Amino acid sequence: MTGYLSIEIKRMLRGPRFIIFAIVLPVGLYLMECMLYKNQVIPHSNGITYSAWLMCSLAAYSAFTSSMHTSARVAHERSIGWHRQLRLTPLLPRNYLLSKIVVSMIVALPGPLFVALAGATLQDVHLSVAGWLQITLGIWIAALPCAVLGLVIGLYVAVEQQQMYLQGLVLLFGFLGGLLLPTTGFPGWLTAVVKTLPSYWLADIGHGALLHGTRTIVAALVLAGWTVVLSGAVILNSRREAARA
Numbered sequence: 001m002t003g004y005l006s007i008e009i010k011r012m013l014r015g016p017r018f019i020i021f022a023i024v025l026p027v028g029l030y031l032m033e034c035m036l037y038k039n040q041v042i043p044h045s046n047g048i049t050y051s052a053w054l055m056c057s058l059a060a061y062s063a064f065t066s067s068m069h070t071s072a073r074v075a076h077e078r079s080i081g082w083h084r085q086l087r088l089t090p091l092l093p094r095n096y097l098l099s100k101i102v103v104s105m106i107v108a109l110p111g112p113l114f115v116a117l118a119g120a121t122l123q124d125v126h127l128s129v130a131g132w133l134q135i136t137l138g139i140w141i142a143a144l145p146c147a148v149l150g151l152v153i154g155l156y157v158a159v160e161q162q163q164m165y166l167q168g169l170v171l172l173f174g175f176l177g178g179l180l181l182p183t184t185g186f187p188g189w190l191t192a193v194v195k196t197l198p199s200y201w202l203a204d205i206g207h208g209a210l211l212h213g214t215r216t217i218v219a220a221l222v223l224a225g226w227t228v229v230l231s232g233a234v235i236l237n238s239r240r241e242a243a244r245a
Contacts, residue, residue, distance in 0.1 A: 009103055021069065022111045026062035027118050029156055029180070030054060034123050042182070048210050052127075055181060056206030061154070061179035062111025063143035064199055065170060070104040071147045074154035075162045093238055097151065104147035105140070112136045112206075115187035131209035142205045142219070145198050147224040152230050155237045174201035198226045 001094035045053075072095075116136050119125040127135070149169075159163050174180040177199030183191060194200050201219040208216035222237075 007077075009106055018066075018107060019175075022066040022107055023114050024060060026058050026065075026111050028112050029061070030058040030115050030118055031122065033058070039203055042115040049125075050182065051119065051123040052125045052210055053117060053207065055123065056135055056210065057182070057203045059112035059115040059180050059206055060139050060143075060199070061174060062115055063108040063139050064146045064173065064179060064202060066111050067104040067108035067143045067147035068150035068153070068169070069166060070107045071075050071100045071150035072154040072162060074100055074151060074165060075157060075159040076231055079155070079159040093241070097234060097238065101144075101147050101152075104150060106146065108147065109140050112139045114167045118127075127209060134209040135206045138205050138216075139202065142202050142223050145223050145230055146202070148227055148230040148234060149198075152237075155234065173197055178203050198223055 034051045035056050037054070040050050042048050042050055042053060113136050116132060120127075120132075150166075153162060153165050153169075176194055177197040178194060179199050179202075183194055183200070186194065201222045204215055204219040205223075208219065
């Protein structure tokens with residue numbers, strides 16, 4: 001598994017798509033949104049600026065999209081028969097799927113780091129060391145269910161329809177989930193709907209560094225629940241594939 005994992009990591013990190021979608025796009029979106037809100041303070045937030053809030057949201061957006069799109073590439077491998085060919089090698093199916101998750105998580109790490117760097121150097125955001133760790137490493141670890149979600153899409157959705165599903169989820173989770181827009185102006189009923197989405201709680205991991213509350217624990221529990229449910233879907237598909245072989 002180690003050799004296969006090394007090949008997968010090198011293949012993903014060398015591609016221009018990694019630089020563009022994992023780093024350039026989220027940092028660019030963050031800086032553009034900061035230009036829109038300038039140095040405004042969020043109403044009733046005890047002095048939290050939009051630039052700090054959006055930094056957390058776009059860091060989560062980067063981790064979410066990078067991890068989900070990377071693991072969803074398994075659909076292409078299934079379409080060309082690579083998935084079946086691997087069954088003839090010593091690589092176990094569970095190790096193959098696990099390697100996809102590991103690669104997705106590695107690809108998801110640089111985005112939050114660069115968004116946080118942009119916030120600190122270009123938008124004058126100040127946090128404690130613990131706060132910076134929560135926004136970067138905390139969000140990165142919390143993106144695990146997003147990687148598993150991409151794997152579910154790759155296993156259950158045909159490659160021809162994959163982009164439609166991925167873009168639909170990016171729009172749904174990005175705009176309604178609070179990754180691309182602040183949810184502070186949402187009506188109560190829409191806020192209740194938003195709180196069912198994993199993207200809301202992923203961003204909340206970062207926002208916890210600004211709010212200094214206990215919601216981070218709630219966010220971690222919700223994301224852990226999503227990970228368990230989505231992992232169950234992956235295991236179910238793996239067992240069905242094994243039964244057909």
